[in-house]
Amino acid sequence: MSKATVAVPAKEAANQHPQITIDQEAPPSEEATTVTISPDHASHRPDKRLRRTPRNTQCIRFPPKTSLCYRRLNELFFSATPDTALSSYKKPWRKVHAEPNIYVLENFLTTKEISHLMDFVATKRFQRSFVDGENNTSSIDRWHRTSTFLSFAKQHDKTIATIEQRAADLLGIQPRALEALQLVRYEQGQFFGIHHDLGIYDEEEDTVELPPKTTWSPRRLVTLFCYLNDCSEGGATYFPKAQLRVQPVAGSAVLFSNVLSDGMPDVRTLHAGEPPTSTQCVKYGLNIWFCEEF
Numbered sequence: 196m197s198k199a200t201v202a203v204p205a206k207e208a209a210n211q212h213p214q215i216t217i218d219q220e221a222p223p224s225e226e227a228t229t230v231t232i233s234p235d236h237a238s239h240r241p242d243k244r245l246r247r248t249p250r251n252t253q254c255i256r257f258p259p260k261t262s263l264c265y266r267r268l269n270e271l272f273f274s275a276t277p278d279t280a281l282s283s284y285k286k287p288w289r290k291v292h293a294e295p296n297i298y299v300l301e302n303f304l305t306t307k308e309i310s311h312l313m314d315f316v317a318t319k320r321f322q323r324s325f326v327d328g329e330n331n332t333s334s335i336d337r338w339h340r341t342s343t344f345l346s347f348a349k350q351h352d353k354t355i356a357t358i359e360q361r362a363a364d365l366l367g368i369q370p371r372a373l374e375a376l377q378l379v380r381y382e383q384g385q386f387f388g389i390h391h392d393l394g395i396y397d398e399e400e401d402t403v404e405l406p407p408k409t410t411w412s413p414r415r416l417v418t419l420f421c422y423l424n425d426c427s428e429g430g431a432t433y434f435p436k437a438q439l440r441v442q443p444v445a446g447s448a449v450l451f452s453n454v455l456s457d458g459m460p461d462v463r464t465l466h467a468g469e470p471p472t473s474t475q476c477v478k479y480g481l482n483i484w485f486c487e488e489f
């Protein structure tokens with residue numbers, strides 16, 4: 196039974212504005228398959244109706260146009276040919292969706308790094324994940340997110356610093372622009388419902404509210420989400436608007452932008468962490484976020 200459905204009402208269909216219906220009573224869809232691309236959504240254009248209310252007029256400020264980072268972001272996310280941007284990535288990679296551009300990078304983490312990260316799993320305490328709400332509040336929401344997490348201090352150790360540096364090199368940024376790495380865990384049935392990494396999704400308006408610049412939380416431009424283990428029964432990262440599921444494979448990472456080229460949230464990269472459906476798989480992932488500034 197699908198828990199999150201994407202439906203295009205008849206009157207909206209002509210305008211290509213998919214509406215998302217989220218059944219809050221239950222976690223996201225279990226109809227996971229390996230990476231698939233839907234022709235229906237491959238041509239979806241950015242939603243030009245993004246509201247510019249007084250609360251979200253401050254769009255994301257990109258790095259200077261002359262910077263390596265600006266060129267990388269442009270090429271990776273706003274052009275059809277990312278080959279130069281990914282030329283420094285010497286391992287296999289695939290563009291698994293166009294507009295919005297979403298990539299899967301194979302072997303982003305080495306097996307040594309994975310086992311080092313998994314050592315923390317045994318010794319450190321995971322916290323219940325929470326969701327951000329209005330007015331800089333956050334709360335535990337068992338309907339929306341039941342997974343647990345663990346944050347590392349920046350450059351916590353040599354391995355973490357190496358991973359940070361690798362992610363920074365990929366995006367052409369300094370490691371200081373990355374948020375502290377965050378390990379997430381999903382036991383059977385645990386999930387993270389449909390959300391956006393930049394701000395709060397307004398289901399009725401089908402927009403993402405860009406958080407104000409003054410908020411305590413950094414604004415996340417780009418997400419690089421790494422998988423620490425294989426998970427074939429459930430556990431996919433699901434992009435409802437792209438109709439895409441990325442199935443966890445140890446060491447690989449999914450890369451996507453949370454912003455459009457005008458610095459406003461890209462609602463098309465709405466996503467969810469689906470629940471592993473078997474006791475055989477406890478899913479572990481590592482969030483690496485490139486942020487606007489601290």
Ligand SMILES: O=C(O)CCC(=O)C(=O)O
Pocket residue numbers: 379387392420430431432433466467468469480482
């Ligand atoms: O677990 C996943 O596949 C996605 C996790 C995620 O979206 C997040 O932690 O923000």
Ligand SMILES: [Fe+2]
Pocket residue numbers: 390391392466
């Ligand atoms: Fe996310």
